[in-house]
Amino acid sequence: MMAKKWLAVALMTMVMSVFVLAGCGGGKVDNSSGSTGENPGADASLLDTIKSRGKLIVGVKYDTKLFGLKNPANNEVEGFDVDIAKALAKSILGDETKIELKEVTSKTRIPMLDNNEIDMIVATMTVTEERKEQVDFSEVYFKAGQSLLVKKGSAIKGIDDIAKGTKVLAVKGSTSVDNIIEKAPDATVLEFDNYQDAFGALKAGQGDVLTTDNAILYGMVAQDPGYEVVGEPFTDEPYGIAIKKGETELADAVNNELAAMKESGEYNTIYERWIGEAPSE
Amino acid sequence: MDFANAFSSDNLRFIFEGFFMTLKVAFLSIVYSFLLGSVVGIIRYMKVPVLSPILGVLVEVLRNLPLLLIMFFARFALPDIGIQLGPVYAAIVALTLFEGAMISEIVRSGLQSIDKGQIEAARSSGLGYMRTLWHIVLPQGLRRMVPPLVSQFISLLKDTSLAVVISLPELMNQSKIVSGQNQNYVIPILLLAAILYFTVNYALSLVAKRLETKIV
Amino acid sequence: MPDFSILIEYFDFYIEGFVNTIYASILALLGSFLLGTVIAVFRITTVKPLRWLGTVYVEFIRNIPLLLIVYLFYLVLPMLGITLNGFISGTIGLTVYTAAFIAETIRAGIMSVPKGQSEAALSSGLTYVQTMRYVILPQAIKIVIPPLSNQFINLVKNSSVLSVIAGLDLMYFGDRVAGKTYATFDTYIFVAVFYLVLTLPLSYAALILERRLAKHS
Numbered sequence: 156m157m158a159k160k161w162l163a164v165a166l167m168t169m170v171m172s173v174f175v176l177a178g179c180g181g182g183k184v185d186n187s188s189g190s191t192g193e194n195p196g197a198d199a200s201l202l203d204t205i206k207s208r209g210k211l212i213v214g215v216k217y218d219t220k221l222f223g224l225k226n227p228a229n230n231e232v233e234g235f236d237v238d239i240a241k242a243l244a245k246s247i248l249g250d251e252t253k254i255e256l257k258e259v260t261s262k263t264r265i266p267m268l269d270n271n272e273i274d275m276i277v278a279t280m281t282v283t284e285e286r287k288e289q290v291d292f293s294e295v296y297f298k299a300g301q302s303l304l305v306k307k308g309s310a311i312k313g314i315d316d317i318a319k320g321t322k323v324l325a326v327k328g329s330t331s332v333d334n335i336i337e338k339a340p341d342a343t344v345l346e347f348d349n350y351q352d353a354f355g356a357l358k359a360g361q362g363d364v365l366t367t368d369n370a371i372l373y374g375m376v377a378q379d380p381g382y383e384v385v386g387e388p389f390t391d392e393p394y395g396i397a398i399k400k401g402e403t404e405l406a407d408a409v410n411n412e413l414a415a416m417k418e419s420g421e422y423n424t425i426y427e428r429w430i431g432e433a434p435s436e
Numbered sequence: 437m438d439f440a441n442a443f444s445s446d447n448l449r450f451i452f453e454g455f456f457m458t459l460k461v462a463f464l465s466i467v468y469s470f471l472l473g474s475v476v477g478i479i480r481y482m483k484v485p486v487l488s489p490i491l492g493v494l495v496e497v498l499r500n501l502p503l504l505l506i507m508f509f510a511r512f513a514l515p516d517i518g519i520q521l522g523p524v525y526a527a528i529v530a531l532t533l534f535e536g537a538m539i540s541e542i543v544r545s546g547l548q549s550i551d552k553g554q555i556e557a558a559r560s561s562g563l564g565y566m567r568t569l570w571h572i573v574l575p576q577g578l579r580r581m582v583p584p585l586v587s588q589f590i591s592l593l594k595d596t597s598l599a600v601v602i603s604l605p606e607l608m609n610q611s612k613i614v615s616g617q618n619q620n621y622v623i624p625i626l627l628l629a630a631i632l633y634f635t636v637n638y639a640l641s642l643v644a645k646r647l648e649t650k651i652v
Numbered sequence: 653m654p655d656f657s658i659l660i661e662y663f664d665f666y667i668e669g670f671v672n673t674i675y676a677s678i679l680a681l682l683g684s685f686l687l688g689t690v691i692a693v694f695r696i697t698t699v700k701p702l703r704w705l706g707t708v709y710v711e712f713i714r715n716i717p718l719l720l721i722v723y724l725f726y727l728v729l730p731m732l733g734i735t736l737n738g739f740i741s742g743t744i745g746l747t748v749y750t751a752a753f754i755a756e757t758i759r760a761g762i763m764s765v766p767k768g769q770s771e772a773a774l775s776s777g778l779t780y781v782q783t784m785r786y787v788i789l790p791q792a793i794k795i796v797i798p799p800l801s802n803q804f805i806n807l808v809k810n811s812s813v814l815s816v817i818a819g820l821d822l823m824y825f826g827d828r829v830a831g832k833t834y835a836t837f838d839t840y841i842f843v844a845v846f847y848l849v850l851t852l853p854l855s856y857a858a859l860i861l862e863r864r865l866a867k868h869s
Contacts, residue, residue: 270516285834326826332831345738348827352817355616356818359735361730379619500847501808501851504812510835513836516837600816626723626780644660
């Protein structure tokens with residue numbers, strides 16, 4: 156019996172040490188980023204890699220109407236973010252079809268960028284100070300603000316109506332979670348993997364209100380007019396294109412193209428196509 | 437509920453694409469996990485020094501973690517050690533490791549269930565260890581393994597649905613995208629998904645019953 | 653080394669999820685044991701409709717994914733006017749799913765009790781229910797305890813699907829921590845360790861139990 160007990164203890168210790176070792180290895184490789192993944196050499200810039208590869212790989216949302224939504228009718232991903240990404244592919248590689256889209260969620264996008272799986276994130280991503288420590292951002296390309304979505308006729312008309320016990324639905328890994336906890340500390344926040352799941356839960360009556368950026372919420376209203384956006388936006392959510400830290404050449408190329416698009420009016424065209432009105436300012 | 441629009445040809449095509457992805461990932465994972473599980477199970481049955489205890493620890497760890505977590509690791513943590521996998525391969529690797537660990541235990545206990553007397557008899561009649569294993573132990577063990585193996589394969593097929601968290605466009609994921617379009621689609625689409633899963637798995641279990649009565 | 657400051661800083665998150673995972677697993681175990689026993693008895697009675705019901709339940713539930721069942725309780729039940737939160741609908745989903753497996757385990761246990769015993773009990777004047785309650789089930793339970801303990805381990809692992817429907821379990825809080833730290837690997841390593849703290853002793857206990865019962869018989 157004693158022997159068995161010792162065996163169990165030994166087993167547990169071994170398991171723990173396996174994990175500690177694995178963690179150790181993980182940490183080390185992390186520090187020497189650039190030599191892992193697809194990058195051929197630490198010296199080659201990501202922009203050169205993209206050009207020699209002849210394809211821009213962009214992480215976009217697949218479940219966010221107006222920004223990036225996979226359409227079952229034609230299997231295409233469509234939206235504002237997708238059109239911006241295509242315009243970037245056109246300016247970098249001369250052809251907007253030289254692009255590969257990969258699905259990201261708020262939860263998965265930074266790990267995927269870290270792993271060199273995507274060249275950039277164009278996925279309703281708010282520029283924040285904490286995120287700036289993880290990634291570099293382009294200039295702001297869209298101005299959103301966090302707002303609230305409720306079923307039509309709901310008693311909740313704005314952020315002040317969120318009381319103790321109000322169930323607020325949000326998406327894992329998004330800024331909306333931190334904001335709503337700050338603005339309405341009494342609320343019960345429930346988090347989902349993606350917007351599809353969160354909206355599905357709202358429709359099933361699993362929450363009183365869904366919170367995220369107003370632009371995304373308008374997309375949900377377009378999908379189901381039984382819901383409405385209420386109250387004024389209560390935060391500023393400037394969207395930026397995220398690029399791996401230190402890839403300044405690529406960041407410059409992106410910023411130049413964004414400026415050129417605004418200059419030429421292409422930006423306004425894309426904006427109006429999806430948002431339905433001209434950008435303010 | 438709106439069956440007519442929920443089952444529009446676009447939606448059905450989209451869902452069946454997911455279904456084929458489920459079948460593809462499940463089939464490949466069944467093959468790989470069976471191979472991996474058999475090798476590990478035999479090594480552990482033979483008590484190969486050094487290798488056997490190491491594999492034993494790995495099997496215990498994998499068996500005792502949620503598959504959801506293993507999938508997430510395969511997709512987002514393996515890259516930290518230089519292994520980059522897209523959703524399809526991450527799902528296959530996770531399923532192969534997890535189900536392989538389960539299968540290795542089935543194989544090991546299947547082999548261990550063979551009467552020791554038979555092995556001794558074979559050995560004393562001059563048969564070598566490997567030949568005893570190959571001719572005496574394996575064929576009998578395999579027969580006993582068929583029922584648990586098939587239920588493990590059915591589990592695997594069901595478990596592919598967990599790849600929804602790593603955005604694999606399989607049946608569950610595609611169903612959710614379609615049912616998200618309209619609240620009236622939720623029941624018809626979930627029902628369709630259930631029927632598809634059920635049909636494949638039930639067919640598998642019928643085949644298993646056949647095999648069982650035939651072999652034993 | 654994984655970054656232990658994550659564990660320290662978010663310890664409350666991990667523990668809250670850990671405790672909820674334990675709650676969900678225990679509740680689902682009790683529930684599925686009761687439900688599973690009832691279905692097992694259905695499956696072996698001579699009453700045709702009950703038998704049919706038991707078979708349909710087991711065959712249907714065993715062959716569809718747990719995730720689908722959980723969605724059913726979380727997203728579809730509200731359409732019928734019953735809204736249960738993520739934790740409750742997830743736990744009910746786990747119960748319904750696991751009950752199908754437990755029913756089969758218990759049925760096998762009951763079948764392993766020699767038929768002569770139930771005939772003897774019936775002919776000595778016991779009713780069917782009494783025969784089950786006092787003669788068959790006590791013996792069957794001894795046989796089914798080892799496989800049941802394996803089901804419990806499966807339950808703990810499967811409870812991670814609660815994270816998909818905001819069920820506040822360990823995996824859900826792991827996601828929450830990862831969303832704050834951006835350290836995917838390190839965050840989930842601790843999640844894994846918490847799961848192993850639960851499941852490894854359980855599987856070890858199951859092994860001992862199995863060996864002990866094998867020795868006695």
